[in-house]
Amino acid sequence: MIITTSKPFEEVLQELEGEDKVFIVGCGLCSTTCETGGEDQVAEMKAKLEAEGKTVTGTTVYDEVCHELNTKRKFRENKEAVGAADSFLVMTCGAGIQSVREATEQAVHPANNTVFLGNILRQGQFTEKCSLCGDCVLEDFGAICPVTRCHKGILNGPCGGTDEGKCETDKEKDCGWTLIYNQLDKMGKLDRFRKIYGLKNWQASMKPGKVIFEKKGEGGE
Amino acid sequence: MTLLIKKHTKPGIKEIFESGTFLVSGEIGPPKGTDIDEMIEHIDLLKDKVHAMNITDNQSSVMRYPSLGTALIIKEHGGEPNLQVTCRDRNRMAIEADLLFAYTRGIRSVLCLTGDSIPVGDHKEAKAVFDLESVQLLQLISGMEAGKDTGGNELGGGVEFYKGAIVTPEAHPIEPQMIKFEKKIEAGAQWFQTQAVYDMENFKRFMEAARKINDKVKICAGLVLLTSMGAIRYMNANVPGVFVPDNLVEEMKEAPKGEALNTGIRILARQIRQCIDEKLCDGVHIMAIGKEGAVPKILEEAGVDITKM
Numbered sequence: 001m002i003i004t005t006s007k008p009f010e011e012v013l014q015e016l017e018g019e020d021k022v023f024i025v026g027c028g029l030c031s032t033t034c035e036t037g038g039e040d041q042v043a044e045m046k047a048k049l050e051a052e053g054k055t056v057t058g059t060t061v062y063d064e065v066c067h068e069l070n071t072k073r074k075f076r077e078n079k080e081a082v083g084a085a086d087s088f089l090v091m092t093c094g095a096g097i098q099s100v101r102e103a104t105e106q107a108v109h110p111a112n113n114t115v116f117l118g119n120i121l122r123q124g125q126f127t128e129k130c131s132l133c134g135d136c137v138l139e140d141f142g143a144i145c146p147v148t149r150c151h152k153g154i155l156n157g158p159c160g161g162t163d164e165g166k167c168e169t170d171k172e173k174d175c176g177w178t179l180i181y182n183q184l185d186k187m188g189k190l191d192r193f194r195k196i197y198g199l200k201n202w203q204a205s206m207k208p209g210k211v212i213f214e215k216k217g218e219g220g221e
Numbered sequence: 222m223t224l225l226i227k228k229h230t231k232p233g234i235k236e237i238f239e240s241g242t243f244l245v246s247g248e249i250g251p252p253k254g255t256d257i258d259e260m261i262e263h264i265d266l267l268k269d270k271v272h273a274m275n276i277t278d279n280q281s282s283v284m285r286y287p288s289l290g291t292a293l294i295i296k297e298h299g300g301e302p303n304l305q306v307t308c309r310d311r312n313r314m315a316i317e318a319d320l321l322f323a324y325t326r327g328i329r330s331v332l333c334l335t336g337d338s339i340p341v342g343d344h345k346e347a348k349a350v351f352d353l354e355s356v357q358l359l360q361l362i363s364g365m366e367a368g369k370d371t372g373g374n375e376l377g378g379g380v381e382f383y384k385g386a387i388v389t390p391e392a393h394p395i396e397p398q399m400i401k402f403e404k405k406i407e408a409g410a411q412w413f414q415t416q417a418v419y420d421m422e423n424f425k426r427f428m429e430a431a432r433k434i435n436d437k438v439k440i441c442a443g444l445v446l447l448t449s450m451g452a453i454r455y456m457n458a459n460v461p462g463v464f465v466p467d468n469l470v471e472e473m474k475e476a477p478k479g480e481a482l483n484t485g486i487r488i489l490a491r492q493i494r495q496c497i498d499e500k501l502c503d504g505v506h507i508m509a510i511g512k513e514g515a516v517p518k519i520l521e522e523a524g525v526d527i528t529k530m
Contacts, residue, residue: 151338152309154354157401159335160389160416163464169340181397193397196404199313199357199371 002030002093003118003126004037007111009048012089015109019087022054023078025071025100026061027092033120036112037061037091045091045111057084065096072103134204140192142183147200149176155197157181231301233329235383237272237504238412238439242530243497244504246303246414246441247271247516249295251286260286261294263513268300270517272527275332275414275506278305281460282342289319292328303385304328307336312352313361313371320365324380332385332414333358333405341459356401359384359408366409386410388440390418390427391464403434412439414506417463419445421495428501441504444492446519447473447485448512486515490522497525 016022024042031037039061046056058081062074075082087107090097094114101108118126131148137155138145147153151169158177161168165178184190237244247267252260267274274295278288292302304323306316323331335354339347353361361371368379386405392398402413413431418424424442431440447453447465450473456463469488476484493505509516520526 152335152349152351152354154335154351156354156356156404158392158397159338159354160387160392160398161337161341162392164393167338169338177397178394181394190400193400194404196356196360196408198360199353202352 001033001118001120001126002095003115003128004031004034004093004112005115006036006041006091007113012045012109012111013052016049016054016087016089019107020053020055021057021084021086022049023057023082023085023088024049024059025065025088025090025092025096026059027065027096028061028063031092031096031112032061034126035124037096042091045089049089057081065090065092066099068099068102071096071099075103132205132209133200133202134206134209135201137197140195140197141180142187142189142192144176144180144183146176146180149174149179151176155200157193230299231272233301233383234273234303234385234412235329242272244273244439244441244506245271245493245520245525245527245530246273246275246504246506247513248275248277248506248508248510249291249513250277250280250511251288251291253283253285255286257286257294260291261298264295264298264300267513267516268295268298270520270527271507272504273301273303273330275303275305278307278334278336279310279342280337282309282337282339282344284342284344289323289328292323293326296327301330302328303330303332305332305334306358307334308351308353308355308358309336309339309349312350316353316358316361317365317370320362320380320382321376324382328382330383330385331362332387333362333410334387355386356404356408359386359405359410363409383411384409385412385414387416388413388431389416390424391416391420395427395430399430399434402431406435406438410438412441412503414441415443417443417445417508418492419464419469420466421492421501425499425501439503441506442492442496442502443506443508444489446489446507446509446512446515447481448510449481449485450474452510482512482515486519486522489519493519493523493525497523 024045026037026042042059042061046059049056058078060074060078064070088100088104089109089111090100091111097110116128117130117132119129121127129148130145133147146155151167152159158175162175165175167173167175184193249263276288276291279285288305292304295302333355339349362382362384365380368376388402389398453465453470457465473484496502496505507516
């Protein structure tokens with residue numbers, strides 16, 4: 001899931017300066033779980049903006065705001081409220097915000113910061129375990145990712161700053177390489193740790209990423 | 222090929238080891254800014270007292286005068302530089318280009334480090350690079366020595382360096398460190414400087430383990446000058462991989478007022494003497510961290526004169 005945090009309300013107000021008619025978009029998936037753009041947060045934002053003298057022409061919360069065709073369809077369904085707005089405040093991840101960008105000519109503003117692809121630990125607690133490097137190395141490291149869980153993302157073992165299984169950047173954070181070492185040791189696979197990993201291919205995650213699958217029935221033999 | 226190398230006036234680190242001499246190296250920490258007079262004073266002070274000088278590369282992730290530029294200044298002043306290269310601020314291309322330059326200017330020794338993390342330094346919002354790390358950096362140099370860059374392209378003239386690396390004897394747990402030590406040797410490391418060692422008994426155990434892994438690679442003990450209780454508290458809290466043990470903290474605490482630096486000098490001289498007398502390792506690397514002026518006194522107290530070694 002994509003983890004988002006809310007921007008300070010003052011920053012949102014600055015974004016909307018001079019734009020009085022606002023349409024608010026929330027997402028039923030990730031930002032609902034993160035409580036940054038679900039039904040409750042959208043209603044709360046509407047009330048706060050109205051208290052600041054803004055007119056909220058409408059709100060919508062639906063699954064997959066990142067789905068661009070879906071977003072365009074939702075906007076057609078809300079034609080009147082969407083058409084009355086001179087500004088869109090999007091309470092989703094960056095993908096959702098840019099999906100809205102594709103659906104309107106009007107101003108589009110982010111209400112959230114998009115922070116990482118995260119695992120859910122429990123309600124309101126998220127952690128990053130995958131950084132979308134495009135060339136998965138989990139098989140080699142006991143299914144613990146050094147690219148993400150080591151602060152430096154290095155591939156040949158812990159740096160000199162690790163201490164008692166913690167990272168030099170934060171004594172509360174686990175050293176990813178100690179986790180990997182312990183896991184491989186437990187599996188009797190320390191030979192994987194002994195192997196030198198060559199340079200990583202960063203071209204695999206070159207921006208902007210694009211994937212187009214062949215349609216079923218096409219291109220097959 | 223025309224090399225712009227000045228005639229070497231001093232033997233390199235490799236030659237020192239090959240002659241069976243116990244290596245004594247020091248360290249130059251470049252300043253933040255262009256006032257380099259004090260650094261040059263330190264270079265002039267150390268150039269004939271130690272075999273070689275490390276130049277730190279934005280040490281502790283604090284932006285400073287560059288290591289490569291300082292290495293050239295050391296050469297201009299007749300000293301022997303040991304160029305530290307970290308992977309935090311430069312990607313593989315930038316490092317390769319720097320190494321080409323370093324080689325043509327007569328730099329013979331490179332110390333390969335991953336580099337401290339950005340948040341421990343003074344540019345906390347900077348983007349960390351870490352395109353590669355210490356083991357891969359050693360491989361990169363080995364590849365350039367074989368005539369190719371990491372893009373697989375032929376170099377019109379390669380490089381040759383005496384390749385050094387770092388190992389942390391006081392790491393907890395030690396096992397992953399020892400595997401990484403072995404990997405660094407496999408990747409081309411010919412000699413090692415250790416991160417700061419304080420506990421000499423632990424260092425002896427480390428050396429036994431290291432010699433079992435490889436008895437040819439040269440290892441120098443990294444020794445840090447303790448200057449004050451404040452410095453100890455700062456190092457323990459902020460310098461990655463550095464842990465000053467209680468017995469030395471006590472010895473520093475008991476120092477009479479105004480005698481802390483002298484106590485630190487005495488401790489370091491004692492450690493150097495122990496390394497030599499007990500043949501613990503192949504050399505020492507003295508890190509005076511801002512108190513480079515104290516190095517001659519440390520060596521004098523330790524009874525070490527490189528002109529007579």
